[in-house]
Amino acid sequence: MSALALHSPVAGPLHRTPAGLKLAVLAALSVLLFVVPELPVAGTALAVVVVLALAGARLTARQLLAQLRPVWPWLVGLLVFHVVVTDLATGALAVVRLATLVLAAAVVTATSKVAELVAVIEWLCAPLRLLGVRPARIGLAVAMTLRFIPVVAERAERIREAQAARGSARPAFLMLVPLLVQVLQMAHTTAEALDARGADDEAPPRPIWRRA
Numbered sequence: 001m002s003a004l005a006l007h008s009p010v011a012g013p014l015h016r017t018p019a020g021l022k023l024a025v026l027a028a029l030s031v032l033l034f035v036v037p038e039l040p041v042a043g044t045a046l047a048v049v050v051v052l053a054l055a056g057a058r059l060t061a062r063q064l065l066a067q068l069r070p071v072w073p074w075l076v077g078l079l080v081f082h083v084v085v086t087d088l089a090t091g092a093l094a095v096v097r098l099a100t101l102v103l104a105a106a107v108v109t110a111t112s113k114v115a116e117l118v119a120v121i122e123w124l125c126a127p128l129r130l131l132g133v134r135p136a137r138i139g140l141a142v143a144m145t146l147r148f149i150p151v152v153a154e155r156a157e158r159i160r161e162a163q164a165a166r167g168s169a170r171p172a173f174l175m176l177v178p179l180l181v182q183v184l185q186m187a188h189t190t191a192e193a194l195d196a197r198g199a200d201d202e203a204p205p206r207p208i209w210r211r212a
Contacts, residue, residue: 014056017111023108029049029100033100039093039096052107053106057107057111064103067106070153071098082094118139119139121139155183
């Protein structure tokens with residue numbers, strides 16, 4: 001599994017756990033970390049997530065570190081900000097809390113297929129039909145977002161390698177322009193494909209107050 005790949009083909013105990021339950025635990029963990037802002041609690045949660053990732057999801061330590069690689073500048077910046085503005089303990093809590101949520105989300109996506117996650121999202125959004133919202137649309141948006149995360153990461157890595165091969169020691173932020181161009185091209189191509197398949201042909205459900 002690549003650094004930002006989603007579903008892991010190596011089956012573990014968490015692969016057999018329903019996706020809805022894993023999402024519920026992830027939501028509960030997020031609430032807990034902010035309702036109880038204590039470093040020991042966040043540290044314990046991080047340790048539990050790491051154990052579940054290694055034993056339950058069959059992820060390797062290298063894969064876990066790869067999940068944190070894209071956010072490590074934010075973690076460092078967050079720690080420095082709190083050291084300057086507040087104190088080291090607050091900064092450590094913020095860093096551990098963010099790292100815990102990133103790794104927990106990685107465990108959920110690694111042990112759940114996109115179709116399973118989308119099915120849960122659509123089920124949760126089913127009551128929105130009363131307001132004229134199509135849950136399938138929301139599910140499609142979630143599926144496309146999950147699908148494009150590793151694609152965008154792969155394109156960014158290719159651009160970085162191409163710049164390095166040309167010997168151009170440019171700041172990392174300069175690759176945002178070619179990356180943005182490629183992302184917009186992919187979005188345009190995907191929109192044309194969806195339009196060609198009649199993704200917008202189905203009329204949305206009428207809100208309940210407009211029904212006869």
